[in-house]
Amino acid sequence: MSSATASAAAPRTPVSVAPADLLARHFQRVRARTLALAAPLAPEDCVAQSMPDASPTKWHLAHTTWFFEAFVLGRDGGYAPPHPDWHYLFNSYYQTVGPMHARPQRGLLTRPTLDEVRAWRHEVDGRVLDLLAGGVDDDMRVRIRLGLEHEQQHQELLLTDIKHLFSVHPLRPAYDASLAQAPAAAARPLRFRAGLQGVHEIGRGAAADAGDFAFDCETPRHRVLLQPHALAERPTSNAEFLEFIRDGGYRTPTLWMAEGWDLACREGWQRPIYWMDDDASEFTLGGVRALDPHAPVCHVSFFEADAFARWAGLRLPTEAEWETRAARLPSADGNFADAGLLHPRGPQDDDAGATQLFGDVWEWTSSPYVAYPGFRPLPGALGEYNGKFMCGQWILRGGSCATPAGHVRGTYRNFFHPAARWQFSGIRLARDEAPGGHAAMQEGR
Amino acid sequence: MSSATASAAAPRTPVSVAPADLLARHFQRVRARTLALAAPLAPEDCVAQSMPDASPTKWHLAHTTWFFEAFVLGRDGGYAPPHPDWHYLFNSYYQTVGPMHARPQRGLLTRPTLDEVRAWRHEVDGRVLDLLAGGVDDDMRVRIRLGLEHEQQHQELLLTDIKHLFSVHPLRPAYDASLAQAPAAAARPLRFRAGLQGVHEIGRGAAADAGDFAFDCETPRHRVLLQPHALAERPTSNAEFLEFIRDGGYRTPTLWMAEGWDLACREGWQRPIYWMDDDASEFTLGGVRALDPHAPVCHVSFFEADAFARWAGLRLPTEAEWETRAARLPSADGNFADAGLLHPRGPQDDDAGATQLFGDVWEWTSSPYVAYPGFRPLPGALGEYNGKFMCGQWILRGGSCATPAGHVRGTYRNFFHPAARWQFSGIRLARDEAPGGHAAMQEGR
Amino acid sequence: MSSATASAAAPRTPVSVAPADLLARHFQRVRARTLALAAPLAPEDCVAQSMPDASPTKWHLAHTTWFFEAFVLGRDGGYAPPHPDWHYLFNSYYQTVGPMHARPQRGLLTRPTLDEVRAWRHEVDGRVLDLLAGGVDDDMRVRIRLGLEHEQQHQELLLTDIKHLFSVHPLRPAYDASLAQAPAAAARPLRFRAGLQGVHEIGRGAAADAGDFAFDCETPRHRVLLQPHALAERPTSNAEFLEFIRDGGYRTPTLWMAEGWDLACREGWQRPIYWMDDDASEFTLGGVRALDPHAPVCHVSFFEADAFARWAGLRLPTEAEWETRAARLPSADGNFADAGLLHPRGPQDDDAGATQLFGDVWEWTSSPYVAYPGFRPLPGALGEYNGKFMCGQWILRGGSCATPAGHVRGTYRNFFHPAARWQFSGIRLARDEAPGGHAAMQEGR
């Protein structure tokens, strides 16, 4: 690691600086949570990589630790990492920091072992906590916070990646067979609510409240022009998606983007990736289970989400439409990973009016992932975090049942390739409204 | 061809209907022009396909003819095509019309021969002219006009595809060694002009003037919000791009989108695709020639254009910024294919103030190709023309030296994958302005 | 071309030297024959390459001409080739001579055109004839003879390659729709004749008769040990192969070499490559025709031939078994290309006793293509002709209906990869005999 480069300049991410003791407690909680997520797994499970997009559990544990070495402990020089030759192994994509192991070969890194990685985590944790105890400047607190948000992103990836690994195993082992299942309630009829029109603001500004955090790609706060529109009041359900399947959705090219159609043909897509062939059960982190028709459909690609919306005569929301709707909610509550389900759940008896904008499933938008007007990436190596991926990916919003609670917010911009299916990604429908239409609740198709 | 399907409904493209005799003359001119473009080629040249993105000349000649059979002559049923089994060969991607030959195999279609394709063109031309002479309804006139605009698009592709084919030939033959070369003048210093701010309209509306045409993807006219910005008054020159190369632009990953960097490394990019290794000459349709430092840089991908802009501390324009600037020009004049150069030219002594927004090079924008708010594709099979490609591609504006004069306009949206280099694609820089800044001319970097 | 290297030493191929005037006439006949084979084709047909193993017709015409420039005219230096930069294009694989165009890209060489290649042939022909008229040494005559044998090999490849090209065209054009069809007679019952046992000689020795020729890989003549065996008296027929198909031959992995089974599964093999799906017609150089059940099965790979033999409880012959059998025939007559059928024919009414060892179909043997004991390749660049391919290929014997008459002989060793199907390759069965068994005619299975 070239610490000179990595520490080049203070990140200007809009992070309000928490007191060191609060930050230390947060640090301990987040780091412990990652280990807890790996706890149900055997060492063998933690090595394998089922596709280039996914990483082994052990790699996630190590990479998040590398992040603290590269960007926190290594900021000021003088830090002697216990395993300097591991940096090459666990740098993900920070070209500024140094060369890195080829991504598709991560499953061949059987060394260091899981125990060695755990010991390294323990040592690095101690060093960071010492640093915090000794007093740190604002920039360092911002870097630590960034490292924790980064770690939370990898917590979700750890779950989605292990789910994929187990899904390609002929015996389909469960990550945790004892995972609770949510009681099923019937989905409400699909209703639409008109959104804001005209010029409004989205994104994160410079003046953040205490405790707040945002990634650089959420900035700056800027004005957008909203077309008249309405959003569905809940995500699309499995039952609704099944209608699409039964109506030949996967056999009708005119519903699809050309690239999606080619891919679906080439790979033989006929249903969401983790559905069983009977269209009545699905593979989950708890093993194979009956499909809940009332739960949000999950693990669909942008191509499937977009085709479904076209089949319904509707469309996906823009990210601005989604964000201005979310901004009107009192809080970002929902079915997050901390709820312990690790699976989207259908509506509950007592949740009248719940939109499920947050949690359950990431919602594909119709917005490609590009820079906001006036966007500036973080300086130095941290500038590689988000900005260089602003090509060929699409925005998802709202977090999922695998996202740590408290990690997402209304301005949060997740992004994946339109072909990606292994994330907990689902669908919220939108439609055009007549200009000037009032914001009344309106019934769906 | 399922003519029932293909004729399902009248296109609602915003085309004003020309009188039949004008249309007949236009038809004859455009169809003849395509043949003229193929005239310098041997039959052998017309067969080969140098990459899946490109098509053989003979295929272009045949496909544009198929288009008239499928969408014009075949609209009402009752048409007996002379070669019904050629439809499978020359359907490009209209799934609604029927199955089609695999795109990467177009170079294996040695039959029908060039002469047979020419004879087919002749016969179809006669049938269309007979139709026009007999009187046609508005929809049919609109379809014929669409077929001609479609043919003009393929005229440009014919040139870019043959250029690519010859570029991979070890002997680098010229398409036409007698092509004129523009006299060189020194490029003006790069200046920027502030653009409009706030809410303005772009796109094409329903009420078009007589003679006008637009593709469905240019509609509807709609309001956009422009951020304060300024645009360069001319395209980036070869000399300016050479500075980027010499400054290590192709060796600096932080300037690049991650996907572009990976591609550039994998394929060993070091300069625009048709530059020779000496950085002083380039392959053109007229053969290998000295590089004019004052001419616009050409044949760069979005990835290179974007990296160049980042290196310059600037950015690419949005398509709305480009279009509102172009709307302020008195006309869409420029160095188009009809000028006979088939190569971008540097500034001319007598063109003070020329922006070269039109012609010379297609200008990459920072806008992904997505649907305008309220976009509706054409009904029926023609709906596959544009809409299904609104994923993973980027907008280019303004036409090039290979575009037929009169084909483009301010609202015209061209689109290609960000990796594409074989089109006549170049760079226009943009920059953010302070909000409220006046629109004065300002000096560049 | 490095003529110094190419002319390094005289070939020691066992060729008896014909008088110059005889050689000149042979030269004219062979060269003219190649052009005649290309005559039914349009220029467009002569450009395309349907797979890396095949070459365009135009390339065959040019490469065989290059051969005379590289190894005959260029032997002594001082030769000024009219198109020196074509050598890179038309060198096939002679590393010693110089670098070469990538084989899979031969279909992109639209220049020189067919007419230009013909003109080049004409010029080179004149130069070679001048050379002969002026008197040449023995080595030069040997080189010219080698060039003609080389050209005859390409005559066969020209036919098999154009057949493959047309076979992948959706309209399946005929190379020559007027090709004669042989009258069909019923195949004789399959009988076996015991072969020689013990130590015998095969291969070509140094003392060749006047007019003889052999490739280096046929040398030296050497002793082999023959196991007791018998060979089928005729090739396997289409009807017999159809039994294999109907008995599930293509669905029974235990009949196949593992590599062949994997390939057959991956590519979905269900019948010989040019059979239509009805198992009742096949694509031929004359177009699609009814399958003659009595004609030899053709266009099967080694994998299919070997699986068929295993299904029949028998095996393929070794090349020594084949050659010692062929040595007992009075002549190498058969259905060769000069017969004008360009397709294997069934037995004729008047051919009682005909073994069809020569002509009709190349016969896969069970012998991998390796060097004979004591083999020495030709010196210099010509040593690359055969020797470097002695890995991974299998021997075929006897020539086919696409082989020029007079080109093959009993010692001739053809070789192809076991997966190759586009040659006129068929099956002759063999079986083990009890040791000491007499050579009586015996009935088949």
Add this chain to the structure above:
Amino acid sequence: MSSATASAAAPRTPVSVAPADLLARHFQRVRARTLALAAPLAPEDCVAQSMPDASPTKWHLAHTTWFFEAFVLGRDGGYAPPHPDWHYLFNSYYQTVGPMHARPQRGLLTRPTLDEVRAWRHEVDGRVLDLLAGGVDDDMRVRIRLGLEHEQQHQELLLTDIKHLFSVHPLRPAYDASLAQAPAAAARPLRFRAGLQGVHEIGRGAAADAGDFAFDCETPRHRVLLQPHALAERPTSNAEFLEFIRDGGYRTPTLWMAEGWDLACREGWQRPIYWMDDDASEFTLGGVRALDPHAPVCHVSFFEADAFARWAGLRLPTEAEWETRAARLPSADGNFADAGLLHPRGPQDDDAGATQLFGDVWEWTSSPYVAYPGFRPLPGALGEYNGKFMCGQWILRGGSCATPAGHVRGTYRNFFHPAARWQFSGIRLARDEAPGGHAAMQEGR
């Protein structure tokens, strides 16, 4: 597993039947040895698969256990395997037994865990020993012996596969850093000894001595014709191979088979696969060590061995030449895995006359792997063991430093693809002799 099929018929492999108690002791030793070989590895190491040709250690442990279930315990029906659904995972390539997991995906089988596989091994061991204790027929004893020979083959593969896995790890971990290193002595000058000439016998016959074993592909014993020849008295050394490198061996295409040259260029071969770039050290199972110039060169492909021999003006031996030479040795002693080096060693001070025909390195021959005359594979599923691979592979002889002592013999035929480099494969030179030459010791080149 279809036990009906698997037990179809008694193997007819030429195995003499050992008493049950001897066999039981042998069974325990071999099975324990496999576990011992895995002992230095972490569970993580046992999961990964570094290339499709290699398998994970855990897979080897499981597959060898599956073999006993499929072919021994399951022979008679009535056996209830504890984990029937593991059969799909650990069947290698026995199509007759049932479908199987795709070979390149073996590294994704994180379950069952290493502990679970060990427990399964323990259970199956008990069942086999119970079977033996209860009294078994001859066929069953033959099957058990076959299972043990099979397991010994996988013991060697376990070592070569883990060596490859560690070699592609950037940190190059050692399998066992405490492995002993052989003391170095100077290699003797290379001498040749003339071999037998004329007709002799090789292969295994039906009447085997007590305790003997052979694979079906070693049968039947048959006569071969030996050309006059001589074999090198020791393998080629690292120092000799280094001469080849320094003389441009890897840059001289005329030394190589065409397929090998293409591969070497494509993959950038410049030295044996495990040599470091300095040509002075190499990666071993004990980690990176200095290269012993006197030790046999190792980890070369057939292509490299063949090119080296051509460079030396010599050739590789045929398998018959090798076998008739080996038959004249008093025993098959050598540096096998049991010696604990797991690396080839140079000549020892006290081994005057040692040929190293056995042990150290497998020796590539010039013989493709094909059936012996009259070969019959084992009946039923066991017939898939060897016969179906008799295409595209080459024979190696003599065993290596990773082969269990006692596993190989003079008739043993190992086989690998000519590109394979990850086995302990080396070179023994041969040369042609004048016919009738006497068998005197002769000096080398």
